[in-house]
Amino acid sequence: MFEYAPAPESRSVVDLKPSYGLFIDGTFVDPTDGGSFKSINPASEEVLAEVAEAGAQDVERAVRAARKAYDKVWGPMPGRDRAKYLYRIARLIQERSRELAVLESLDNGKPIRESRDVDLPLVAAHFFYYAGWADKLEHAGFGQRPASQHGGAIPQPLGVAAQVIPWNFPLLMLAWKIAPALAAGNTVVLKPAETTPLTALLFAEICQQADLPAGVVNILTGAGDTGRALVEHPGVDKVAFTGSTDVGRAIARSVAGTSKKLTLELGGKAANIVFDDAPIDQAVEGIVNGIFFNQGHVCCAGSRLLVQENVADRVLESLKRRMAQLRVGDPLDKNTDVGAINSAAQLERIRELSDAGSAEGAERWSPPCDLPDRGFWFAPTIFTGVTQAHRIAREEIFGPVLSVLTFRTPAEAVEKANNTPYGLSAGIWTDKGSRILWMADRLRAGVVWANTFNKFDPTSPFGGYKESGYGREGGRHGLEGYLNV
Amino acid sequence: MSERVAVRKTYKLFIGGKFPRSESGRSYLVQSSNVSLASRKDARDAVVAARAAVKGWAGATAYNRGQILYRAAEMLEGRREQFVALGIPGDEVDAAVDRWVWYAGWADKLAQVYGGANPVAGPYFNISAPEPTGVVAVVAPERPALLGLVSVIAPAIVSGNTVVVAASPSEPLAAVTLAEVLATSDLPGGVVNILTGAITETAPTLAAHMDVNAIDLTGVGDAALATDLEVKAAENLKRVLRPAPGNHDWTADPGVAPMTALLETKTVWHPKGV
Numbered sequence: 001m002f003e004y005a006p007a008p009e010s011r012s013v014v015d016l017k018p019s020y021g022l023f024i025d026g027t028f029v030d031p032t033d034g035g036s037f038k039s040i041n042p043a044s045e046e047v048l049a050e051v052a053e054a055g056a057q058d059v060e061r062a063v064r065a066a067r068k069a070y071d072k073v074w075g076p077m078p079g080r081d082r083a084k085y086l087y088r089i090a091r092l093i094q095e096r097s098r099e100l101a102v103l104e105s106l107d108n109g110k111p112i113r114e115s116r117d118v119d120l121p122l123v124a125a126h127f128f129y130y131a132g133w134a135d136k137l138e139h140a141g142f143g144q145r146p147a148s149q150h151g152g153a154i155p156q157p158l159g160v161a162a163q164v165i166p167w168n169f170p171l172l173m174l175a176w177k178i179a180p181a182l183a184a185g186n187t188v189v190l191k192p193a194e195t196t197p198l199t200a201l202l203f204a205e206i207c208q209q210a211d212l213p214a215g216v217v218n219i220l221t222g223a224g225d226t227g228r229a230l231v232e233h234p235g236v237d238k239v240a241f242t243g244s245t246d247v248g249r250a251i252a253r254s255v256a257g258t259s260k261k262l263t264l265e266l267g268g269k270a271a272n273i274v275f276d277d278a279p280i281d282q283a284v285e286g287i288v289n290g291i292f293f294n295q296g297h298v299c300c301a302g303s304r305l306l307v308q309e310n311v312a313d314r315v316l317e318s319l320k321r322r323m324a325q326l327r328v329g330d331p332l333d334k335n336t337d338v339g340a341i342n343s344a345a346q347l348e349r350i351r352e353l354s355d356a357g358s359a360e361g362a363e364r365w366s367p368p369c370d371l372p373d374r375g376f377w378f379a380p381t382i383f384t385g386v387t388q389a390h391r392i393a394r395e396e397i398f399g400p401v402l403s404v405l406t407f408r409t410p411a412e413a414v415e416k417a418n419n420t421p422y423g424l425s426a427g428i429w430t431d432k433g434s435r436i437l438w439m440a441d442r443l444r445a446g447v448v449w450a451n452t453f454n455k456f457d458p459t460s461p462f463g464g465y466k467e468s469g470y471g472r473e474g475g476r477h478g479l480e481g482y483l484n485v
Numbered sequence: 486m487s488e489r490v491a492v493r494k495t496y497k498l499f500i501g502g503k504f505p506r507s508e509s510g511r512s513y514l515v516q517s518s519n520v521s522l523a524s525r526k527d528a529r530d531a532v533v534a535a536r537a538a539v540k541g542w543a544g545a546t547a548y549n550r551g552q553i554l555y556r557a558a559e560m561l562e563g564r565r566e567q568f569v570a571l572g573i574p575g576d577e578v579d580a581a582v583d584r585w586v587w588y589a590g591w592a593d594k595l596a597q598v599y600g601g602a603n604p605v606a607g608p609y610f611n612i613s614a615p616e617p618t619g620v621v622a623v624v625a626p627e628r629p630a631l632l633g634l635v636s637v638i639a640p641a642i643v644s645g646n647t648v649v650v651a652a653s654p655s656e657p658l659a660a661v662t663l664a665e666v667l668a669t670s671d672l673p674g675g676v677v678n679i680l681t682g683a684i685t686e687t688a689p690t691l692a693a694h695m696d697v698n699a700i701d702l703t704g705v706g707d708a709a710l711a712t713d714l715e716v717k718a719a720e721n722l723k724r725v726l727r728p729a730p731g732n733h734d735w736t737a738d739p740g741v742a743p744m745t746a747l748l749e750t751k752t753v754w755h756p757k758g759v
Contacts, residue, residue: 125606141598141599142741245722248722249719249720249722250719252715252718252719252722253716253719256712256715256716256718256719256725257708257711257712257715257716259727259730264722266722421721436755440751440753445751446749446750446751446752447751447752447753447754448751448752448753448754449753449754450753450754450755451755451756452609452754452755452756455605455607455609455754457603457605457606457607457609457611459603459604459605459606459611460603460605460611460613460752460754461603461613461750461752462752463750465618465749465751466698466721466722467721467722469722470722470724472750475603475613477613477750480745485742
C-alpha cells in the first residue's frame with residue numbers, strides 16, 4: 001500500500017461566528033422561547049458554533065413570515081422572476097462552493113472529497129434545474145384542471161411548506177427541499193438536523209446575498225421538538241420530511257385529517273445484487289461505493305450484498321482486499337475515503353446493531369484500521385453468513401456495515417431483495433442486458449442502479465416504494481409534491 | 486294460469502373471482518334484498534386474494550389490461566337495463582360506461598405520459614417509469630352507486646393495481662351487479678374484490694392491514710372516521726387519497742390524479758460506454 005502524506009484542506013476559508021440565531025423573515029433573530037445548543041465537529045468533538053433552538057413561538061413567527069411572503073410577494077410574483085432568484089442562488093452556491101464544502105465536512109464529518117465533488121456540485125445543479133421550471137409549470141404534465149378549480153390550467157402552489165431534513169447530506173437535502181418548493185411558488189420554513197445546522201445557516205446568508213424577498217426562506221434550527229411543532233403547525237400547507245421511517249410514520253399520523261400535502265423520503269435496506277457474470281472488479285468498486293460512501297449514512301445505501309453463490313468467495317476476497325485500501329480519518333484530508341460517524345448517538349446505534357450481528361451468529365470482518373483517538377469513528381465492516389432473519393439484514397444500520405447474503409437463481413435474488421418493508425433502491429451487477437431489465441422490472445424499489453450505484457442527478461426522480469416513503473424528489477416528478485395537482 | 490314466480494337473485498360478496506357469502510354468515514336487509522354483511526375476516530380474505538392477483542395483473546401487458554377494461558365496458562353496456570331496474574338512472578349507466586372506456590384507453594399511455602428519459606449530467610442511460618403501487622383499499626362513495634364506484638375502481642386497476650372495495654352500504658346492489666360484469670370480462674380473479682356491509686367494520690381492517698399499499702378514502706363521509714383510517718394507514722405508510730372537500734361532481738372530467746396517486750415511479754440507471 002502506498003504511503004500518503006497528509007493533504008489537508010484549509011479550513012480558513014470558513015468564517016464561523018461563535019453563535020447563530022434563527023433566520024426568520026429575512027434576518028437572523030434570537031429565539032423567543034427557545035434555548036440554544038452546540039454543533040460539534042464529529043471528527044474532533046470540538047465545538048464549532050452555538051446555535052439557537054427554536055421554540056413553539058419561534059415556529060409561529062416563522063410560519064407567519066412565510067405566509068406573509070407567500071401572500072404578498074412570492075405567490076403573486078411571475079414565474080420568470082422566481083426563476084431569476086433561484087438562478088442567483090445556484091450561482092452563489094457555485095461561487096462559495098469551497099467554503100460550503102469545508103463547512104459541510106466540518107459539521108458532518110464526511111470526507112472533503114465527497115462534499116467537494118458530490119454534495120456541492122449537486123446542490124448548485126439542483127437549484128439551477130428547478131430555477132428553469134418556475135416559469136414552465138403549465139408544461140409539467142400534471143393535466144388540466146377544470147377552470148372552476150384553483151385558477152385554471154396552470155398548476156398552483158400549495159402555500160407554506162414545512163420541511164425537515166436529516167444530517168447525512170445537510171446542504172443537498174436542503175436543496176432537494178427548497179429548490180422545487182420555491183420554483184413552484186411556495187415559501188418555506190426549513191429545519192436542518194440538530195447535528196448539522198451550519199451549512200443551512202450559511203445558506204440563509206446566501207439568500208440575503210441574493211436579495212431573496214424576506215420570509216420566502218426561513219431556517220429554524222433545533223431538534224425533534226422544533227420539527228414536531230413545525231410539521232404540526234396548522235398554518236402550513238405542505239410537509240416534506242426526509243429521515244427515519246419511525247419519524248415518518250409519526251408525521252403521517254400527525255397530518256391525518258388535515259389538508260396538508262405530505263411527501264416522505266425514509267429509510268432503506270437496499271440489496272446490491274452481484275451475478276456471476278459481472279465484472280468483479282467493477283462490482284467491487286460498486287459495492288464499496290454503495291456501502292462506504294458517506295460512511296454508509298445514506299438512506300439508499302447498498303447495505304445488503306446479495307452475491308451469486310458460485311462467485312461469492314472471489315467477490316469477498318476482492319472486496320476485502322479493496323476495503324484494506326480505504327483510508328479512514330480526517331474528513332478534511334483530501335485523501336480520506338471514509339470520514340467520521342456523524343454523532344455519538346449514531347455511533348452507538350451502529351455498534352449496537354453490529355454487536356447484534358455477531359451475537360446472532362454472523363461473522364464479522366474489518367480491515368486493520370487505525371482510528372483517531374478523538375471523535376466518532378467506525379471501521380468499514382462486513383458480515384458474512386448473514387441470514388434474512390438477522391437484524392443486520394432487516395434493520396437500517398446507517399453506517400459503514402455491509403451484510404453479505406448469497407443466492408443461486410435470479411428468482412431467488414428478487415425474492416430476497418424484495419424481502420424487506422423498505423423499497424428505496426437496489427443494485428444489479430451483470431453483463432447480461434436482458435437480465436438487468438428482467439430484474440429491474442421485478443425489484444420493488446424507486447431507484448435501480450444497474451452496473452453502477454449511488455448516482456444522483458437533479459433531473460432524476462428519487463424516492464421509495466413501501467415503507468421508504470412516498471412522493472419523488474428530483475425531475476419533473478419532484479414538482480408534484482409542491483403543486484396543487 | 487298463474488303468474489310465473491320470479492327467480493330472485495342472492496347478492497353476495499366478490500372475492501378472488503368467486504361470489505362467497507360472508508364467512509360470518511351474516512346479512513343485512515337493504516334495497517329489499519338480503520345482502521352479505523362482510524366481516525373483518527372477509528376483508529382480510531379479500532386482501533389475500535388481491536395480493537395473489539398482483540403479480541399476474543401488474544405483469545400483464547398494458548395492451549392486455551386495456552383490452553380487458555374495454556371488455557368490461559362492453560359488458561356494462563350490455564347490462565344497462567339491469568342497472569336501470571336497480572334504480573340507477575340511465576344517464577348514470579351511460580356515464581359509467583363512458584368512464585370505463587376513457588380509463589381503458591389510459592392503460593398503454595400512462596408510462597409514456599408519466600415516465601420518460603431523464604437527461605442526467607453524465608454518461609448514463611436513465612429512465613423513469615410508473616408502476617402500480619400494489620393492493621389498494623377503496624371506500625366507494627355512498628352514491629352515485631354505479632358511476633361513483635366505477636370512478637374509483639377503474640383508475641386504480643388500469644395501471645395494474647388490484648383493489649378491495651368497500652361498497653356503498655346503502656346501495657350495494659349496483660356493486661354486486663358490477664362484480665357480475667367484471668366476472669364476465671376476462672378480468673383475472675382477485676383484481677377487483679367487493680365487500681358489502683358496514684364501512685365501519687371493513688374499512689378499519691383494510692386501513693390497518695400491513696399488506697395493503699394504498700387506501701382511497703373518497704367515499705368516507707364522516708371526517709372523524711376518515712382521520713382514524715388515515716392514522717391507521719400510517720402504520721405501513723400507505724399512500725392515502727383523502728376525500729375531497731365539498732360536493733364531488735362525478736360527471737366532471739376526473740383528471741389524472743385518481744390514477745397517478747396510485748402509481749410509484751421507478752428510475753433505472755445504467756452507464757453508457759464501449
